[in-house]
Amino acid sequence: MLFKTRLVFLLYLFLGTFTLTAQVSSISTFVYHRFGDDRFPSTNIKLEQFEAHLKYLKDNDYDVLTLSEALKRLEQDSFQRTAVLTIDDGYKTFFENALPLLKKYGFTATLFVNTETIGGSDYMDWQQIKSAQQAGIEIGNHSHSHAYFLNGIQQQFEEDLATSEELFTTNLGEKPQVYAYPYGEWNIEMVELIESKGYLGAVAQNSGVLYKEAPQFHLPRFPMSEAYAKLEDFISKLNTLPLRVSKSETKAINNAKPSINLEFQQENLNIDQLQCFVQGAECQKSMQLAAEGIVKLNVRPDRDLKRRRTLFTITIPDNNGKWHWFSYLWVIPSIEE
Template sequence: MMRAVLLSFFLAACSTGQNKSNERDLPLQKAAHYKEVVCFVYHRFGDNRFPSTNISIDDFKAHLQWLADNDYQVLNLSDALDYLYNEMPSKKTAVITIDDGYKSFLQNGLPLLNQFNFSATLFINTETVGGGDYLNWQELNEVVSRNIEIGNHTHTHDYFLNKPIDTRYIDFEKDVTEAQALIKKHLNVQPKVFAYPYGEFDKPMSDIIQSLGFKGAAAQNSGVMNNLTSNYQIPRFPMSESYAKMFEDKAKMESLRVLKKSPDSNLAPIEKDQPVLNLTLDTRGLKVKQLQCFAQGGDCTLAVVETSANEMVVELQSTHAISQRRRTLYTLTAPDSAGNWHWFSHLWVNPSVK
């Protein structure tokens, strides 16, 4: 039954020694003890013109009600990052993020957040502010006054991985700093967190975000954030009409602890139609014989490369070519001895596919 749920969500959402260069980024700071936070991303609220990015008002209210009924603390992303590393005891914690800054958030989403006294983080791309369906600066000031954190989503919301390599990182940093300056000018706030447009980035881009002083950066691969992995590729479960009914399953999901990842890059290897991903897992408490892998658009093979007392190296590979897709997720799940499910996903990006 759980496999069917996991596979359903995966299909819906899919919009041996290793050297140090292949290891994940270190987290922001050393944690006192292990903690996790489940993070969600929404876009539009009660706007059924765009079902792929919309959540109904009733479903969104049901999500918030479930979090309240189950005693979750709901934080904005900056506060959640602080929580991961402070001395406070572990507590069920969720983060609600909203991308792009559509008017339907102010009209339909924000009143419900205020009703439950929940905060959230709204990521805005400043070039579109005030245009079409996007909130204007006056409306964004109202949003800020109602307990919502503003995050940086760049100025242009461009496909930066399609820019020439010799100008990509200059353009990216300029775009981010322009958005930062405009947000400061119009809202008098300095965003502390960032979200990559389309969830696409590479290592130099995440390094730039860290060097600019951001606490963390949100991606668009599904999973659970924790204080063992990089704060500059934070996973988020997408929420829209297609997977609104899966909210409770995702909220209960725990992180599959990945100690190493190779390659530690989101760029799909040009020369490989079926790229291989190696993961070193912390297997404590996991039922490793029930590990399951999924590859967007088809099946996935899972091979055990090496095992030790508390670790296992596994190899994931799609059974089909992914070279015709721009974005492809590899996902790995497993239950633990208490019956809780753990989740990890890796996003491959092929910029040659427009």
């Protein structure tokens, strides 16, 4: 009897420890576009790559939630390991190739569609979108026209939003709860409008990890396409933690050479191993450890930027070997694509 009691007690301790170690406070979110369509490798993922992602999530007991569900879960202080899969644009290959795999593994996802292209040659039609919704897929708003809204006036964005919402309501019976900015481009006026319309959150196209204090109306996602979708890369992103920035501001003498200032707590971060990356340029940085363990970081490119969109990425390892991630997308609207 004593042996059985001790065994039960040890088992309780083991399970309790496992439960505690399995609890997390951040969520890795991924964005996909096309599935099994090798005509467009920059936005496509091979089906065997996508299934490997799903199998890993299933084998390792991840909860896979819609974006709306994940935003609600983030209100908790800790929770079961969680991932979010999002898909932009509503291509037919999602319905034909990806949705059957999601059903196979019992997972959901959030599908962002732009309403103007629905029913086009490469795009899902309303019946397919409704069928996906009935299968448990969340439908998100990706605008009507998928325009470069930073090149227009705010009224253009307001009218586009109203058009898309009317079409969603007419065809699906409701408007979406989440929004994805076309090209990941946003400004504060767009954010304020989306929030005022009752959306739970919005995503951009900078990479990073969701956490409770993250700006809820320009959330990050890790891109997944053929070049970045190897299983080891996917697992690495799943295990990445957020760099919990308490203050962020951007300055620019001219639009082509911005400066980004961040503040965050040092805590267990190895700031001497901080890495900074700037697309199309070398990253210059300066860092100061201020009072109460606050790190003040300035990053900037070493030359004028030539791209419309430039991603700034900061990564820092902690004492446990985990990497913490922050990125910011700088947009120069005067550069046309």
